[in-house]
Amino acid sequence: MRRTGFAKAECPVARALDAIGDWWSLLIVRDAFDGLRRFGEFQKNLGIAKGMLTTRLHKLVETGVLEQVAASDGSAYQEYALTKRGRDLFPVVVSLRQWGEAHLYARGEAHSMLLDGAGQPVGQLVLPSRTGRALTWSDTRVRKAGARRR
Numbered sequence: 001m002r003r004t005g006f007a008k009a010e011c012p013v014a015r016a017l018d019a020i021g022d023w024w025s026l027l028i029v030r031d032a033f034d035g036l037r038r039f040g041e042f043q044k045n046l047g048i049a050k051g052m053l054t055t056r057l058h059k060l061v062e063t064g065v066l067e068q069v070a071a072s073d074g075s076a077y078q079e080y081a082l083t084k085r086g087r088d089l090f091p092v093v094v095s096l097r098q099w100g101e102a103h104l105y106a107r108g109e110a111h112s113m114l115l116d117g118a119g120q121p122v123g124q125l126v127l128p129s130r131t132g133r134a135l136t137w138s139d140t141r142v143r144k145a146g147a148r149r150r
Contacts, residue, residue: 010145019063020089024048024056029065029086030093037072037079065089095125 006014020026024046031045043053057080060066065086071077097114105111114122126134 020060020065022056024052025060025065026093026096028053028056028060029082029089032066032080032082032086033090033093037081038077039080042080060086091125094122098125 006018009015009018020029027046028042031042036042036045039053039057042048042057043050046053048056057066061068061080063085064083066080067083068078069081071079094114101111116122127136129135129139
């Protein structure tokens with residue numbers, strides 16, 4: 001069964017999910033942020049089937065999240081590097097991480113931690129208003145796209 005595509009949806013969330021919305025793709029992006037670059041590194045770290053990894057990497061390259069580059073060690077291998085579009089997913093990955101930390105772990109349960117350059121835990125992400133005030137979902141609304149003109 002083929003999944004519904006949202007590449008032309010008016011909703012930016014739907015389009016984003018169409019581009020990178022399955023868990024394997026987000027985990028590949030997470031691993032790229034952690035410094036993994038080679039097919040074998042992704043495959044070993046994730047335990048994902050080679051064919052599935054190939055499909056996900058191809059889609060991430062196609063959508064401009066990753067790009068294939070020459071191996072950093074000068075070998076004949078190709079590596080995958082985050083593009084600007086891919087690096088712009090960093091707050092998304094951090095937000096998912098922080099949500100998971102807050103809601104999916106028992107108190108005191110061990111988990112990986114995201115640290116800043118000084119070795120300190122990263123602070124909680126906050127969605128600021130234009131004036132800097134922290135926003136919650138109840139402070140916002142969505143303006144639906146109007147009918148398209150022909």
